[in-house]
Amino acid sequence: MLDRREVAELVSQLVSIESVNPTLVPGGAGEAEVGRFVADWLERHGLETEYEEVEPGRANVVGRVRGSGRGRTLLLNAHLDTVGLGGPDGGTTPRVDGDRLYGRGSYDMKSGLAAIMLAAARARDLRLAGDVVVTAVSDEEDRSLGSERIAATVQADAALVTEPTGMRLAIAHRGFLWLELETQGVAAHGSRYDLGVDAIARMGHVLVALEKLDAELRADEPGHPLLGYASLHASLIEGGTELSTYPDRCVLKIERRTLPGETVEAVEAQIRAAAPEAEVRTLFVREPLETPRDAEIVERLLANTQPLLGHAPEVVGVPYWTDAALFSAAGIPSVVFGVGGEGAHAEPEWVDLGDVERVAEIVLATIADFCK
Ligand SMILES: [Zn+2]
Numbered sequence: 339m340l341d342r343r344e345v346a347e348l349v350s351q352l353v354s355i356e357s358v359n360p361t362l363v364p365g366g367a368g369e370a371e372v373g374r375f376v377a378d379w380l381e382r383h384g385l386e387t388e389y390e391e392v393e394p395g396r397a398n399v400v401g402r403v404r405g406s407g408r409g410r411t412l413l414l415n416a417h418l419d420t421v422g423l424g425g426p427d428g429g430t431t432p433r434v435d436g437d438r439l440y441g442r443g444s445y446d447m448k449s450g451l452a453a454i455m456l457a458a459a460r461a462r463d464l465r466l467a468g469d470v471v472v473t474a475v476s477d478e479e480d481r482s483l484g485s486e487r488i489a490a491t492v493q494a495d496a497a498l499v500t501e502p503t504g505m506r507l508a509i510a511h512r513g514f515l516w517l518e519l520e521t522q523g524v525a526a527h528g529s530r531y532d533l534g535v536d537a538i539a540r541m542g543h544v545l546v547a548l549e550k551l552d553a554e555l556r557a558d559e560p561g562h563p564l565l566g567y568a569s570l571h572a573s574l575i576e577g578g579t580e581l582s583t584y585p586d587r588c589v590l591k592i593e594r595r596t597l598p599g600e601t602v603e604a605v606e607a608q609i610r611a612a613a614p615e616a617e618v619r620t621l622f623v624r625e626p627l628e629t630p631r632d633a634e635i636v637e638r639l640l641a642n643t644q645p646l647l648g649h650a651p652e653v654v655g656v657p658y659w660t661d662a663a664l665f666s667a668a669g670i671p672s673v674v675f676g677v678g679g680e681g682a683h684a685e686p687e688w689v690d691l692g693d694v695e696r697v698a699e700i701v702l703a704t705i706a707d708f709c710k
Pocket of ligand 1: 446447478501
């Protein structure tokens with residue numbers, strides 16, 4: 339059994355090492371220092387440990403409890419980076435008040451990281467057939483460079499990402515595409531309506547068409563049982579040079595949230611059909627997540643959560659994207675399960691220390707079951 343002091347101490351140590359994502363917040367410390375701490379800790383607890391920088395200062399740590407062979411491998415994943423620091427309770431000085439531990443990263447997600455470290459350290463005593471692989475990664479809050487590398491290099495039979503879900507088991511979330519649309523005009527002096535073509539006015543038609551498309555997406559009954567609907571919104575717009583000139587181009591960036599089963603090609607075709615006057619380019623794609631309810635990892639987690647919580651956890655879809663989709667896209671059935679608390683990307687940020695203990699126990703029981 340874990341003790342509360344050990345849990346609180348590890349979460350505190352992790353929170354007190356600043357690891358703000360430097361591409362999200364210029365000047366952020368990155369993951370090197372916290373990565374070294376995690377690597378040392380895992381090594382001291384008997385795991386085969388590798389520390390790697392996917393970019394300078396951007397650490398990935400992989401710790402492995404090697405099984406005796408022929409068992410299934412479980413990948414555990416948590417991110418090392420945080421969003422920017424806030425005031426006292428969104429900073430790097432952890433504060434414990436009753437069951438709560440306050441500080442940046444306490445909830446999202448150094449507590450989830452602590453839970454998988456503690457569970458993996460104890461898994462050494464289980465004499466498993468399969469491997470347990472703890473992955474502590476960089477850059478989840480921005481481009482997910484860390485988990486991209488893990489998904490390309492680590493083999494596993496299932497993955498568990500311990501992002502905070504309030505003790506609910508998330509098996510699905512939407513993906514997204516970022517797209518850029520461009521309309522052309524003809525530059526001319528503002529007095530020359532005979533020559534000028536207004537690219538911004540053309541984009542106006544595109545915006546109206548996209549608003550209509552979004553309404554249609556969200557009227558597409560019955561929707562996904564866990565995720566609701568696909569959606570899109572305009573994010574950034576740029577065009578024009580000065581007041582007395584017809585703009586020759588306007589560029590709009592949009593985000594389209596996708597449901598499981600939607601392909602990039604189909605989404606691009608849909609946008610092109612809605613906005614024929616614009617040139618459409620895809621900038622960035624993240625896949626959705628949908629793991630079947632009868633996947634082994636889902637069933638094992640449900641079975642092992644029931645005795646600890648006294649009830650089965652709610653099986654849900656979550657609104658946000660997670661690194662679990664990267665493992666899923668690599669063919670690894672993946673789920674998200676983690677603590678309760680508050681303050682992801684906000685302040686104050688706190689975690690329920692009782693939940694950290696419970697998540698660690700549930701992860702350990704699931705390891706025992708899945709990797710035996
Ligand atoms: Zn997170």
